[in-house]
Amino acid sequence: MVTNTNTETQMRSFKMSDSGRIALVEESKPKPGVGQVLMRVRASSLNARDLFMLDGRYPVPTGRVPLSDGAGVIEEIGPGVTRFKVGDRVVNSFHPTWFGGPQREPGLLYHTDLDGWLREYVVIDQQGLVMMPEHLDFTEAATLPCAAVTAWSAVAGVGAGDTVLIQGTGGVSLFALQLARAAGARVIATTSKETKAERLIELGASDVLNYATMPDWGAQVRALTNGRGADVVVDVGGAGTIAQSIAAVAYRGVISLVGHLAHDTTGMNLLDFSYSGATLRTIGGGSRSDLEDMNRVIEAHQLRPVIDRVFPFLEAPAAVSYMEQGAYFGKVVISH
Ligand SMILES: NC(=O)c1ccc[n+]([C@@H]2O[C@H](COP(=O)([O-])OP(=O)(O)OC[C@H]3O[C@@H](n4cnc5c(N)ncnc54)[C@H](OP(=O)(O)O)[C@@H]3O)[C@@H](O)[C@H]2O)c1
Structure with missing residues (x-):
């Protein structure tokens, strides 16, 4: 068990271990640079693709932070940030560099190529995030980037x-x-x-x-x-x-x-x-502008994602096992 000793400077993350499972580690809280924000991740969600990586069907390097979907709140902004302010409730775009229009290349993806969302804090370029639909809570918003x-x-x-x-x-x-x-x-x-x-x-x-x-x-x-x-x-x-x-x-x-x-x-x-x-x-997910367009429809119709079960952050391994059993209806979510 990793105990978070100093929340000012330290944070906890789950990372892919040698055995292919996930293990909790403590590390330094990152600082946002130019154009970046520090986001306190409040929820993440699991998708079928995460299971493929966690059970070895897709190779992922040891030490990679899993999961492609996260929602949370902006805690600090770096120089030059214009899209967000401290306190904004945000969710990530599945494709961090596909902003709209036709997709010209597959691009880098969370969990496979980039560290994902199963951690307490993320520093990310402001362009990789959008505002959450207002009526949703963090667990609901965290289901949107990939599946929705x-x-x-x-x-x-x-x-x-x-x-x-x-x-x-x-x-x-x-x-x-x-x-x-x-x-x-x-x-x-x-x-x-x-x-x-x-x-x-x-x-x-x-x-x-x-x-x-x-x-x-x-x-x-x-x-x-x-x-x-x-x-x-x-x-x-x-x-x-x-x-x-x-x-x-x-x-x-x-x-x-x-x-x-x-x-x-x-x-x-x-x-x-x-x-x-x-x-x-x-189909290959969608762009940031797809996420924004969809969020407008979700807000207009007051749609609420179907969540099967929410696990606490420290029980993330149990959430993975639960997904592996396959008896869920809708989304399995982790509350951070
Ligand atoms: N191309 C993309 O951009 C993209 C994005 C996201 C996901 N995906 C892929 O899309 C698939 C679904 O992803 P997901 O995250 O929604 O999965 P998921 O939540 O894990 O879906 C599981 C459900 O799929 C149904 N299912 C399983 N085998 C089926 C079959 N032979 N025929 C019909 N339904 C079946 C089952 O429903 P019942 O229990 O009701 O039978 C099962 O509960 C996965 O292959 C995933 O990798 C692709």
């Missing part, structure tokens, strides 16, 4: 009268449900757990299909839409779901390829895909 902005990109262009298909009840899918409903669309949802169906309906899904017991769920989506199919399919399964996503998508619709959670690989029949007339859109 990805969902925002995945349902981009959806409007009233459209039908959106979401898959499963993870972070991205539930944000896609909420954002599509806010845009006036109908949402059809899938899940492998009967117990989650009622909660999906409460969140605004019109219909829920069990993808575990109904392998032809694509045809079922078509049946529920008078043969038309879903205008946008948010695919989180990848190779294991893409065939059914093609079966489910409306002629000339869009499949937003977000994730690769389905390991039972069936892959894609290119002829079926051509006949669908659909566009396959790969």
